[in-house]
Amino acid sequence: MGNFLFELKEGLLISLRAIRANKIRSILTTLGIVIGIAAVVLMSTAVTGIDQSFQKGVSSLGSDNLYIDKWAWFNNDIPWWQMRNRRNLNMEEYERFKDLVKLPVAVAPSIWTNQTIKKGETSIEFMMVTGTTNEYLRTTNLNFNQGRFFNEIESKGARSVVVLGSEINKQLFPFGSAVGEEIELKGNKFKVVGVLEEQGSFVMGSFNPDNQVFVPIDAVFKFFQNESFRSITINVRAPNSQLVEDVKQEAIGAMRQVRGLKYYEADDFSINQQEGLLSEINKTIGVIQIAGFVITGLSLFVGAIGIMNIMFVSVKERTKEIGIRKAIGAKRRTILSQFLAESAIICLIGGVMGFFVAFLGTRIIEQYDFPVSLQYDAVVLAFVVSLLTGLISGFAPAYSAAKMDPVEALRYE
Amino acid sequence: MNLISIEHIAKIYDVGSEEVHALRDVSLTIEKNEYVAIMGPSGSGKSTLMNILGCLDTPSKGSYIFNGISVGDMDDNDLAKIRNKEIGFVFQTFNLLPRSDALHNVELPLIYAGMNSYERKERAREALAKVGLSDRVTHKPNELSGGQRQRVAIARALVTSPSIILADEPTGNLDTKTGEDIMALFSELHSTGNTIILVTHEEYIAEHAARIIRIRDGMIERDEYVEKRIIPSSNNHSLQ
Ligand SMILES: Nc1ncnc2c1ncn2[C@@H]1O[C@H](COP(=O)(O)OP(=O)(O)O)[C@@H](O)[C@H]1O
Ligand SMILES: [Mg+2]
Numbered sequence: 001m002g003n004f005l006f007e008l009k010e011g012l013l014i015s016l017r018a019i020r021a022n023k024i025r026s027i028l029t030t031l032g033i034v035i036g037i038a039a040v041v042l043m044s045t046a047v048t049g050i051d052q053s054f055q056k057g058v059s060s061l062g063s064d065n066l067y068i069d070k071w072a073w074f075n076n077d078i079p080w081w082q083m084r085n086r087r088n089l090n091m092e093e094y095e096r097f098k099d100l101v102k103l104p105v106a107v108a109p110s111i112w113t114n115q116t117i118k119k120g121e122t123s124i125e126f127m128m129v130t131g132t133t134n135e136y137l138r139t140t141n142l143n144f145n146q147g148r149f150f151n152e153i154e155s156k157g158a159r160s161v162v163v164l165g166s167e168i169n170k171q172l173f174p175f176g177s178a179v180g181e182e183i184e185l186k187g188n189k190f191k192v193v194g195v196l197e198e199q200g201s202f203v204m205g206s207f208n209p210d211n212q213v214f215v216p217i218d219a220v221f222k223f224f225q226n227e228s229f230r231s232i233t234i235n236v237r238a239p240n241s242q243l244v245e246d247v248k249q250e251a252i253g254a255m256r257q258v259r260g261l262k263y264y265e266a267d268d269f270s271i272n273q274q275e276g277l278l279s280e281i282n283k284t285i286g287v288i289q290i291a292g293f294v295i296t297g298l299s300l301f302v303g304a305i306g307i308m309n310i311m312f313v314s315v316k317e318r319t320k321e322i323g324i325r326k327a328i329g330a331k332r333r334t335i336l337s338q339f340l341a342e343s344a345i346i347c348l349i350g351g352v353m354g355f356f357v358a359f360l361g362t363r364i365i366e367q368y369d370f371p372v373s374l375q376y377d378a379v380v381l382a383f384v385v386s387l388l389t390g391l392i393s394g395f396a397p398a399y400s401a402a403k404m405d406p407v408e409a410l411r412y413e
Numbered sequence: 414m415n416l417i418s419i420e421h422i423a424k425i426y427d428v429g430s431e432e433v434h435a436l437r438d439v440s441l442t443i444e445k446n447e448y449v450a451i452m453g454p455s456g457s458g459k460s461t462l463m464n465i466l467g468c469l470d471t472p473s474k475g476s477y478i479f480n481g482i483s484v485g486d487m488d489d490n491d492l493a494k495i496r497n498k499e500i501g502f503v504f505q506t507f508n509l510l511p512r513s514d515a516l517h518n519v520e521l522p523l524i525y526a527g528m529n530s531y532e533r534k535e536r537a538r539e540a541l542a543k544v545g546l547s548d549r550v551t552h553k554p555n556e557l558s559g560g561q562r563q564r565v566a567i568a569r570a571l572v573t574s575p576s577i578i579l580a581d582e583p584t585g586n587l588d589t590k591t592g593e594d595i596m597a598l599f600s601e602l603h604s605t606g607n608t609i610i611l612v613t614h615e616e617y618i619a620e621h622a623a624r625i626i627r628i629r630d631g632m633i634e635r636d637e638y639v640e641k642r643i644i645p646s647s648n649n650h651s652l653q
Pocket of ligand 1: 426453
């Protein structure tokens, strides 16, 4: 063991000498690895970032929530056309449902419509407007930056009041407070009563509360679209996650009663949950991950081929040196470890540099609001991957050096 | 006991269709503290014989007993160990590591022997002093003259205190004067107890040895003691 450590140390020293002696070549060779490692690390930080962002976005829905909908969000059992033929959910059904269920903390209807929002010269097109009731707040985890949600009177009275998502607020009211100000939705004046806290979820797009505004659901029917035009969604919040299943069973029973379904008739509605979304998202992330690692793995592979190539050249060029070393007593494994150490060191240097490139890269990407997350395990990843690359790509050249015949090696000019 | 004993050694190279018999049936013994010259024209098999004696190469036929141990039974690792501890090579073209200074070149065999850094540097300095290069320790080969390079190579051969020093045409790349200095160094090393085998094609160089083995076409032609050895007079330390 002591002998092995000694040989390792001497092997490292000898390879450091060789690397220093061939600076330019070593630098060029390292470049391939730098790029490869930087790509791998960047990819892993991006995937981690996207994943975290997705999880955050989904958990903002709340794990205790159920969404009763005409459509199943993720469904492989019920054919699409069958769901299309279902009756729309309407407000009357919501009211009856609400009276039937006892377990939920809160029940709120919601409907979505895309409208243009205007404040002075600024306007945003195709912005998502969520129509709901005052109950909605209790079905979510949303917090307020300024003001409040609309109250029961405003909700029931279909008043022209609006709650802004943080991003919308930023665009319409870059300076000063929005509460009390008026904005225009499809030509109708709405008074801002509150601004939500930033959710900061990159992946939810227009579904992100940051990019939405909230108005009383009856105001949606009054100003934007006919009540029967689209199906509403009923948001149901369970008291805690243990009770979600009970709440779900109760909700199914209540909905069947509302719909007057016979025992042999199938449900003509769907109960959606965050879980389904999560598993779907995890599948997507998995695909991104695999694709990412295949692509970055390829660039690393190219780097590794470069190392192997240069190590073969190096071995060939130093044939005489290998002969000399063998003549004065270097064993096969000594030569092998010398060249392995050399390629490992080149790759490790490349790994360290690649890591710093990736580190700078994440700093730059962060500026563009793309989610990246450089974790401590990225350091380990860079270290392990570059070491392995060095050992694997260096092995064949090192082995060819180790098994050289000393007499022939000495004759080499 | 003989230091070296070879019997019916042959070395055959396969060169495509034909076979080259570099050595055919060579037998000889060499004792401790001998100074032997292997003489012969170019292509006669001298280097081949020396490589076999130095455990760099293995014979196609025959047996080789070194220090009482059969070399034919050794594996690659054992051969490397023997080369490291028991044999010191000196080559015609010096064969130093070009990018390493004299000290590192000389300490290299000690690295392979597993000696710690302090001790081996000490020993390498001693060896360099023995060949008169104390003031050239940090010089690289391209900063040294031919004669000085060969001295570094000799120091490297000496540093492990080997049983035998094998020199293949050590003066072949040197001018006459420098060659004589190197021969003086070998004579001195011999007089201080080293065993030396010297390969040369020059009669004058061979006559520095106590015994000359003449080979031709891979066979020993004659093996005799030198009547009038050349004993160099100079103290080589002053000549550099
Ligand atoms: N690797 C080899 N392959 C083929 N022939 C060789 C090889 N090495 C040496 N020989 C041949 O063996 C003979 C002896 O070579 P060598 O021992 O180098 O002679 P010397 O050192 O006496 O000049 C020569 O004819 C040479 O061509
Ligand atoms: Mg020769």
